[in-house]
Amino acid sequence: MQASKQRSVLAHEGGYKAMSITAIVVVLSVVLLAMDMRWIYLLVYVWFGVIYGVLLQYGRFCMASAIRDLFAIKVPRMAVGVMIATALFSITAGLVTATGYSTFHPHPLGWHIIAGGLIFGFGMIFTGGCASGSLYKSGEGNVASMLVLLSISFSQALFVDLGSWSNSFTPSSWVASAAEKGMPESLSVNDGWFDSFTAGYIWDLSGGTVAQSLDTGNNWLDVFIGNSLLGAILPTIAVLVVLYFATYRKGYLRRNKLESPTFGDEMRGGWAMMTASKNTALAGLGLGVFAGLQMWATGALREHYNIFNFGELLQKMGYTEGLSVQQTVFDPGYWYITTQEAQLGGWVLDKAGVDVMDNIFFGLMNGIPNPLINAPLLMSVGIIAGAAILALTRHEFKWKVPNMETAVFAIVGGALMGIGARLGMGCNVGAFFAAVTNGDMTGWIFLAGMLGGGLLGVKAFTMWIDWRTSADDDFDI
Amino acid sequence: MFISNLLRLHRRTVASEGVNVGSRVAKNVELPGYGAVKVGCRLDCEGEGCPRPQLRTLKALNENANGVVVEIITDNPSVVETISSMMDMFEGRHLATIKDRDNWRIYVCREE
Numbered sequence: 001m002q003a004s005k006q007r008s009v010l011a012h013e014g015g016y017k018a019m020s021i022t023a024i025v026v027v028l029s030v031v032l033l034a035m036d037m038r039w040i041y042l043l044v045y046v047w048f049g050v051i052y053g054v055l056l057q058y059g060r061f062c063m064a065s066a067i068r069d070l071f072a073i074k075v076p077r078m079a080v081g082v083m084i085a086t087a088l089f090s091i092t093a094g095l096v097t098a099t100g101y102s103t104f105h106p107h108p109l110g111w112h113i114i115a116g117g118l119i120f121g122f123g124m125i126f127t128g129g130c131a132s133g134s135l136y137k138s139g140e141g142n143v144a145s146m147l148v149l150l151s152i153s154f155s156q157a158l159f160v161d162l163g164s165w166s167n168s169f170t171p172s173s174w175v176a177s178a179a180e181k182g183m184p185e186s187l188s189v190n191d192g193w194f195d196s197f198t199a200g201y202i203w204d205l206s207g208g209t210v211a212q213s214l215d216t217g218n219n220w221l222d223v224f225i226g227n228s229l230l231g232a233i234l235p236t237i238a239v240l241v242v243l244y245f246a247t248y249r250k251g252y253l254r255r256n257k258l259e260s261p262t263f264g265d266e267m268r269g270g271w272a273m274m275t276a277s278k279n280t281a282l283a284g285l286g287l288g289v290f291a292g293l294q295m296w297a298t299g300a301l302r303e304h305y306n307i308f309n310f311g312e313l314l315q316k317m318g319y320t321e322g323l324s325v326q327q328t329v330f331d332p333g334y335w336y337i338t339t340q341e342a343q344l345g346g347w348v349l350d351k352a353g354v355d356v357m358d359n360i361f362f363g364l365m366n367g368i369p370n371p372l373i374n375a376p377l378l379m380s381v382g383i384i385a386g387a388a389i390l391a392l393t394r395h396e397f398k399w400k401v402p403n404m405e406t407a408v409f410a411i412v413g414g415a416l417m418g419i420g421a422r423l424g425m426g427c428n429v430g431a432f433f434a435a436v437t438n439g440d441m442t443g444w445i446f447l448a449g450m451l452g453g454g455l456l457g458v459k460a461f462t463m464w465i466d467w468r469t470s471a472d473d474d475f476d477i
Numbered sequence: 478m479f480i481s482n483l484l485r486l487h488r489r490t491v492a493s494e495g496v497n498v499g500s501r502v503a504k505n506v507e508l509p510g511y512g513a514v515k516v517g518c519r520l521d522c523e524g525e526g527c528p529r530p531q532l533r534t535l536k537a538l539n540e541n542a543n544g545v546v547v548e549i550i551t552d553n554p555s556v557v558e559t560i561s562s563m564m565d566m567f568e569g570r571h572l573a574t575i576k577d578r579d580n581w582r583i584y585v586c587r588e589e
Contacts, residue, residue: 400524461532
């Protein structure tokens with residue numbers, strides 16, 4: 001009975017394609033491991049990417065939807081899912097941190113975070129997906145989302161490699177401070193706005209986690225009370241309470257004909273909001289657990305191979321092209337989206353003859369490894385593959401070609417997301433999700449920026465739709 | 478095969494590019510678990526990304542009388558999820574969602 005049910009799930013064209021993608025991932029993994037066991041470091045990224053892709057598609061999990069639905073149509077469904085994932089990831093991340101396997105580094109605190117969040121949030125309303133959302137939607141055959149990914153990749157690469165013309169926008173204090181950092185001449189730290197921004201502004205800031213500020217002497221207490229409870233779970237509960245009263249409560253009381261609700265009614269209403277979309281809530285739970293497991297797996301592999309960065313392993317394996325001057329590559333060890341996309345843009349520009357290794361972002365920090373051995377980039381490919389596997393299985397895969405308007409919005413919005421992500425040092429995943437769950441409060445600031453940008457974006461988008469629909473003469477309802 | 482599919486889809490999206498909220502229709506549809514309803518307005522949202530279908534749905538519901546059934550056709554899975562939850566917030570009713578081979582048909586109306 002079960003076998004026949006299983007057959008009906010997969011015995012169709014989409015199911016066969018889904019099985020083929022799975023088989024390709026498995027075969028490539030086996031071949032790579034047969035060549036050199038050390039590829040497991042890269043494969044961990046790929047496998048977790050596939051899992052994230054499946055979960056994102058299952059829950060239609062998207063931060064752009066979370067913010068947009070809240071402001072445009074007052075639906076808290078996705079925002080609730082994101083909050084569930086946040087609370088849970090803070091616990092799994094706490095376990096990983098307390099046992100010493102954490103790969104997380106807190107972000108420096110400054111105005112750039114809110115500015116980046118604003119620009120990113122505004123852009124993502126027009127693209128219809130956040131950084132991770134655009135990946136899973138690409139796996140559903142959404143061509144507009146693929147345009148968003150390309151736009152994010154190249155806008156970031158171009159933004160971090162701004163030419164000498166941008167120097168006139170650099171404050172003199174940044175120039176002076178950047179010059180004192182003693183960077184190698186090849187990086188030309190004061191040529192290009194983004195370089196001076198990084199060396200003369202970002203590097204002078206500091207950041208930290210709540211656990212570090214608590215510093216009670218008991219690591220477990222610091223991590224679970226500081227990072228998990230104070231840094232993530234309590235703010236998450238506060239957000240859920242606001243969401244309930246601002247959106248869900250009115251409809252819940254009306255549907256249940258409750259005129260003077262008791263405390264018990266309110267609690268039941270809150271629970272109804274949390275469980276209104278089981279898919280999203282379950283995806284949130286899964287993402288929280290696996291995001292923690294990924295940090296643990298990469299942390300354990302780093303200890304095993306006695307390395308701090310994948311660049312060292314690549315060097316030992318004989319791959320030196322595209323490494324930064326410190327012989328490193330981008331290797332966050334946790335769920336991240338945008339930097340590896342910037343590397344893809346940078347790699348293509350490099351192949352087209354543009355020197356992108358003279359800037360700090362690529363040249364000193366992240367490198368531009370070949371996309372085939374860029375582990376975090378392959379995690380993004382894994383997300384697309386995972387989403388495609390589930391979408392094909394569920395008959396939800398369809399090539400969706402955007403019209404001109406959607407395509408233009410995808411490219412312009414994607415470019416804004418790219419610029420916002422570089423200013424804010426991450427996207428909805430790296431700068432918010434991975435930050436707040438590891439006790440880095442800058443993530444909540446990035447969220448505040450994203451909310452502001454999202455609100456402005458929704459206003460602008462609604463005005464655009466109103467104008468477009470009323471300008472049409474055929475419109476007759 | 479893939480390229481020809483893309484071209485066919487592109488032609489269709491270009492053809493339907495004239496944007497409007499919806500077209501007035503009068504047809505009867507049998508909704509599983511609900512019964513027969515008369516559809517008064519149809520929104521073809523194929524190829525559209527969020528939040529356009531949602532905003533068009535709200536606009537169509539606002540501009541039609543209470544009780545008029547609006548049919549939304551979409552190929553975007555996240556639209557399917559949000560439109561039904563959206564109805565809870567706007568005194569609207571989600572009647573049914575039907576999955577066809579390439580798309581979904583969603584039926585909603587404003588409470589009478």
